[in-house]
Amino acid sequence: MSELTHFDAEGRAHMVDVSEKPVTDRVAVASGHLRMKPETLALIVEGRAKKGDVLGVARLAGIMGAKKTADLIPLCHPLPITKVALDLEPDESLPGIRITATVKTSGQTGVEMEALTAVSVAALTVYDMVKAVEKGMVIGEIRLVMKDGGKSGRYEAGREGAGA
Amino acid sequence: MSELTHFDAEGRAHMVDVSEKPVTDRVAVASGHLRMKPETLALIVEGRAKKGDVLGVARLAGIMGAKKTADLIPLCHPLPITKVALDLEPDESLPGIRITATVKTSGQTGVEMEALTAVSVAALTVYDMVKAVEKGMVIGEIRLVMKDGGKSGRYEAGREGAGA
Amino acid sequence: MSELTHFDAEGRAHMVDVSEKPVTDRVAVASGHLRMKPETLALIVEGRAKKGDVLGVARLAGIMGAKKTADLIPLCHPLPITKVALDLEPDESLPGIRITATVKTSGQTGVEMEALTAVSVAALTVYDMVKAVEKGMVIGEIRLVMKDGGKSGRYEAGREGAGA
Amino acid sequence: MSELTHFDAEGRAHMVDVSEKPVTDRVAVASGHLRMKPETLALIVEGRAKKGDVLGVARLAGIMGAKKTADLIPLCHPLPITKVALDLEPDESLPGIRITATVKTSGQTGVEMEALTAVSVAALTVYDMVKAVEKGMVIGEIRLVMKDGGKSGRYEAGREGAGA
Amino acid sequence: MSELTHFDAEGRAHMVDVSEKPVTDRVAVASGHLRMKPETLALIVEGRAKKGDVLGVARLAGIMGAKKTADLIPLCHPLPITKVALDLEPDESLPGIRITATVKTSGQTGVEMEALTAVSVAALTVYDMVKAVEKGMVIGEIRLVMKDGGKSGRYEAGREGAGA
Amino acid sequence: MSELTHFDAEGRAHMVDVSEKPVTDRVAVASGHLRMKPETLALIVEGRAKKGDVLGVARLAGIMGAKKTADLIPLCHPLPITKVALDLEPDESLPGIRITATVKTSGQTGVEMEALTAVSVAALTVYDMVKAVEKGMVIGEIRLVMKDGGKSGRYEAGREGAGA
Numbered sequence: 013m014s015e016l017t018h019f020d021a022e023g024r025a026h027m028v029d030v031s032e033k034p035v036t037d038r039v040a041v042a043s044g045h046l047r048m049k050p051e052t053l054a055l056i057v058e059g060r061a062k063k064g065d066v067l068g069v070a071r072l073a074g075i076m077g078a079k080k081t082a083d084l085i086p087l088c089h090p091l092p093i094t095k096v097a098l099d100l101e102p103d104e105s106l107p108g109i110r111i112t113a114t115v116k117t118s119g120q121t122g123v124e125m126e127a128l129t130a131v132s133v134a135a136l137t138v139y140d141m142v143k144a145v146e147k148g149m150v151i152g153e154i155r156l157v158m159k160d161g162g163k164s165g166r167y168e169a170g171r172e173g174a175g176a
Numbered sequence: 177m178s179e180l181t182h183f184d185a186e187g188r189a190h191m192v193d194v195s196e197k198p199v200t201d202r203v204a205v206a207s208g209h210l211r212m213k214p215e216t217l218a219l220i221v222e223g224r225a226k227k228g229d230v231l232g233v234a235r236l237a238g239i240m241g242a243k244k245t246a247d248l249i250p251l252c253h254p255l256p257i258t259k260v261a262l263d264l265e266p267d268e269s270l271p272g273i274r275i276t277a278t279v280k281t282s283g284q285t286g287v288e289m290e291a292l293t294a295v296s297v298a299a300l301t302v303y304d305m306v307k308a309v310e311k312g313m314v315i316g317e318i319r320l321v322m323k324d325g326g327k328s329g330r331y332e333a334g335r336e337g338a339g340a
Numbered sequence: 341m342s343e344l345t346h347f348d349a350e351g352r353a354h355m356v357d358v359s360e361k362p363v364t365d366r367v368a369v370a371s372g373h374l375r376m377k378p379e380t381l382a383l384i385v386e387g388r389a390k391k392g393d394v395l396g397v398a399r400l401a402g403i404m405g406a407k408k409t410a411d412l413i414p415l416c417h418p419l420p421i422t423k424v425a426l427d428l429e430p431d432e433s434l435p436g437i438r439i440t441a442t443v444k445t446s447g448q449t450g451v452e453m454e455a456l457t458a459v460s461v462a463a464l465t466v467y468d469m470v471k472a473v474e475k476g477m478v479i480g481e482i483r484l485v486m487k488d489g490g491k492s493g494r495y496e497a498g499r500e501g502a503g504a
Numbered sequence: 505m506s507e508l509t510h511f512d513a514e515g516r517a518h519m520v521d522v523s524e525k526p527v528t529d530r531v532a533v534a535s536g537h538l539r540m541k542p543e544t545l546a547l548i549v550e551g552r553a554k555k556g557d558v559l560g561v562a563r564l565a566g567i568m569g570a571k572k573t574a575d576l577i578p579l580c581h582p583l584p585i586t587k588v589a590l591d592l593e594p595d596e597s598l599p600g601i602r603i604t605a606t607v608k609t610s611g612q613t614g615v616e617m618e619a620l621t622a623v624s625v626a627a628l629t630v631y632d633m634v635k636a637v638e639k640g641m642v643i644g645e646i647r648l649v650m651k652d653g654g655k656s657g658r659y660e661a662g663r664e665g666a667g668a
Numbered sequence: 669m670s671e672l673t674h675f676d677a678e679g680r681a682h683m684v685d686v687s688e689k690p691v692t693d694r695v696a697v698a699s700g701h702l703r704m705k706p707e708t709l710a711l712i713v714e715g716r717a718k719k720g721d722v723l724g725v726a727r728l729a730g731i732m733g734a735k736k737t738a739d740l741i742p743l744c745h746p747l748p749i750t751k752v753a754l755d756l757e758p759d760e761s762l763p764g765i766r767i768t769a770t771v772k773t774s775g776q777t778g779v780e781m782e783a784l785t786a787v788s789v790a791a792l793t794v795y796d797m798v799k800a801v802e803k804g805m806v807i808g809e810i811r812l813v814m815k816d817g818g819k820s821g822r823y824e825a826g827r828e829g830a831g832a
Numbered sequence: 833m834s835e836l837t838h839f840d841a842e843g844r845a846h847m848v849d850v851s852e853k854p855v856t857d858r859v860a861v862a863s864g865h866l867r868m869k870p871e872t873l874a875l876i877v878e879g880r881a882k883k884g885d886v887l888g889v890a891r892l893a894g895i896m897g898a899k900k901t902a903d904l905i906p907l908c909h910p911l912p913i914t915k916v917a918l919d920l921e922p923d924e925s926l927p928g929i930r931i932t933a934t935v936k937t938s939g940q941t942g943v944e945m946e947a948l949t950a951v952s953v954a955a956l957t958v959y960d961m962v963k964a965v966e967k968g969m970v971i972g973e974i975r976l977v978m979k980d981g982g983k984s985g986r987y988e989a990g991r992e993g994a995g996a
Contacts, residue, residue, distance in 0.1 A: 529851060560844075560845070563844060563845060564845060564906050567845070567846070567847050567906060567907065568903075568906055570847075571902055571903070571910060572903075584909070584910055584911070584912065584939070585847070585909065585910060586849060586850045586851040586909065586940060587846075587847055587848070587849035587850065587851055588846065588847040589840070589844075589846040589847070589849075590844075590846070591844075608849060608851045609851070610851060
């Protein structure tokens with residue numbers, strides 16, 4: 013297991029030097045969910061059909077949130093994102109909303125944080141819009157599903173080996 | 177169960193009019209965690225003792241994140257926050273980090289979103305700083321623990337009734 | 341006709357001192373439009389009915405844009421906005437989209453700039469989403485429709501007198 | 505006439521994937537104006553000569569606004585702008601101020617939105633600085649004058665064909 | 669000498685709770701300078717007379733910088749600023765530019781940081797605009813000149829006692 | 833001595849066109865200090881050993897500040913920073929804190945402003961955290977220590993010739 017690269021030899025936080033790393037195509041996928049009561053989910057689903065598109069607002073918030081990642085996460089490098097897409101699907105078995113975000117760039121570091129931030133902001137936005145109805149909703153299982161590109165290569169959740 | 181207040185009668189999203197609501201003291205507490213392998217947690221705990229204060233960086237990111245809430249959540253009202261405090265505690269039983277955020281304001285709406293955002297950004301920041309060691313960490317159980325102030329009064333998780 | 345208050349006696353720009361002004365309820369309404377070809381308008385209207393809600397995205401962008409006004413306009417005072425609502429209506433007689441924004445606050449200055457900024461950002465967002473289809477669209481007639489509150493009182497476009 | 509590319513097959517908004525597009529030099533020019541009473545224009549022109557440089561402030565606001573484009577327009581890609589210049593000219597025949605913005609980048613998408621945003625923010629800033637004198641000013645005719653670079657090549661307003 | 673209030677009993681950074689403090693009128697004045705070669709100063713002064721208003725641009729940057737203070741300084745409370753004014757004066761005895769900023773608010777904490785930030789950003793902006801001519805310029809003597817309002821009352825530099 | 837490049841032939845401020853400049857590796861180092869009473873310095877040093885890491889908070893603020901440079905300095909080009917590191921060292925001979933920042937990028941312009949901004953924001957943050965104890969602290973001697981890369985090549989403070 014390696015050391016924490018965000019600190020120097022004296023333990024001081026720094027933004028890691030990536031200037032020697034090549035620019036490569038990178039992609040990351042993250043997911044998460046928001047659990048709620050069945051009747052709250054019904055309200056969201058019904059609203060989408062008729063009026064009041066909660067998931068459309070949250071999708072947009074997630075896309076804009078991905079662009080703010082380097083502003084939110086102190087040691088994150090700013091990156092020229094080339095794609096962001098979010099999928100928010102109602103799931104009655106949760107019950108709640110399942111969220112997936114895909115982010116791409118060509119850069120010197122990966123976009124894992126952008127994908128995870130997109131999912132987090134989308135989940136928070138759904139919470140905000142529905143909290144007058146149910147305050148007990150829970151945001152959960154936000155994780156990296158996949159990343160590819162860069163020196164460390166491909167990662168897929170559930171398939172990680174010793175170095176994952 | 178009430179309607180979704182963030183949409184008007186035609187289903188169009190809007191920032192709810194709070195201009196008639198009185199300015200009152202408000203507080204909100206949110207919590208969440210980041211689960212990881214025991215050896216990753218050990219690395220964070222050890223680093224804190226010696227050098228490389230992951231939790232100190234994440235705490236600061238959470239505080240600054242709370243101030244960006246209205247910028248991240250589309251329909252959130254901007255609020256003059258009067259206090260933000262974050263607690264990040266290692267918990268070997270997870271294993272991982274437990275995060276709690278407390279936010280206060282005197283305003284016309286509550287600070288639930290600010291507290292939830294602070295927890296989310298702090299969790300994302302820990303992930304960012306440790307992801308070179310373990311990519312499989314999971315952010316989970318982000319929820320509102322308590323809120324007080326305003327017309328809807330006090331809410332405590334686990335004690336909500338029908339209208340919670 | 342009065343002087344330009346955003347400059348001091350030596351002609352230096354400054355943010356006007358409003359610390360002596362009372363906090364009062366204020367509202368402003370602004371409007372504008374985006375003109376386009378009939379077939380472009382048809383594409384937007386059709387998309388809204390089925391899929392691809394251009395106007396919903398633009399409405400949200402306008403709301404978030406209103407919150408960024410003091411960040412965009414150099415001498416604008418930051419204000420705690422208490423309401424933002426946007427209306428985007430297709431109008432075949434333009435042909436194009438008519439946009440109206442209503443903003444409220446309780447503060448020491450008015451929200452005219454917030455309403456005008458909301459309309460501008462919403463119009464730019466529609467342009468962005470449709471520009472692959474028609475680059476010749478024109479944003480026009482962005483103006484203040486009404487404002488009320490504060491020492492200068494009520495203003496309605498088309499009814500201004502000598503001091504308007 | 506093509507489809508709206510900012511939506512996927514299910515009508516969900518996304519930030520279009522430009523990762524396969526080559527990095528090319530791009531330029532865009534946009535224009536617009538702010539109409540006002542002749543005496544208001546005289547006040548601005550006179551102020552510029554002596555003291556109170558309204559147009560200088562607006563020029564700077566437009567430059568800074570161009571840098572905020574990806575923050576304002578939800579589905580816009582962040583771009584490393586390499587040039588921004590604004591021209592604000594009094595025009596007694598309007599009467600008012602004519603605004604032109606030129607923006608350049610080397611990137612995977614164009615800078616049309618940056619140029620249009622620069623014009624919009626400059627116009628809003630003039631409005632802000634002069635509104636104590638005249639509230640009835642109107643921002644109008646904001647349009648793309650020219651763009652070049654990228655796969656779709658050159659566009660000039662007034663010369664567009666069927667696909668413009 | 670008191671303790672560092674930005675840390676709790678366990679040494680954790682937090683945004684201090686000011687929710688119990690009354691809203692009072694507050695003002696702060698800060699100053700600083702930028703030293704340079706006499707010929708560089710001459711270039712700025714000459715430019716101001718004819719064309720190229722370095723100090724006008726820096727003044728505006730300082731005003732906008734004051735509005736970003738809570739975004740830049742991690743534990744700073746967001747405040748509704750009610751006035752910002754900057755004075756940038758050439759001083760041949762330095763030689764260089766002397767900068768003074770005055771900021772006001774009605775709030776629960778002071779605006780010392782806003783005034784100091786305004787001076788810093790204005791000085792950095794002058795440096796940026798002139799650095800092609802002289803890279804050896806030095807920003808210096810940025811300090812609080814005066815503050816008033818709030819529980820701790822009035823402070824004037826050079827008159828502080830033991831507890832200043 | 834050359835002209836001020838941030839203005840065009842008519843004296844209008846603009847963001848300089850760097851689109852023809854090659855992308856090269858660039859580095860800049862800036863330094864500065866914060867002077868204070870010996871007992872204030874002792875409080876910071878003591879706090880670092882035990883609890884209350886003032887310098888750790890300021891280091892992080894400086895890193896995040898570097899990322900905001902193009903947002904703060906009106907005519908600065910946005911740049912994809914590839915490294916930021918800050919060093920804050922107590923110096924009893926001042927007495928106070930000495931601050932050094934190193935910033936890297938691969939881009940079309942240099943990162944001098946990013947390094948100077950990092951130092952400034954770090955110094956302001958130390959001031960903020962300690963101001964309840966001593967308001968008379970002074971930020972001073974903020975200067976460029978070194979830059980390299982780009983057409984103008986290497987610069988080292990104290991070694992500049994006529995054209996430095």
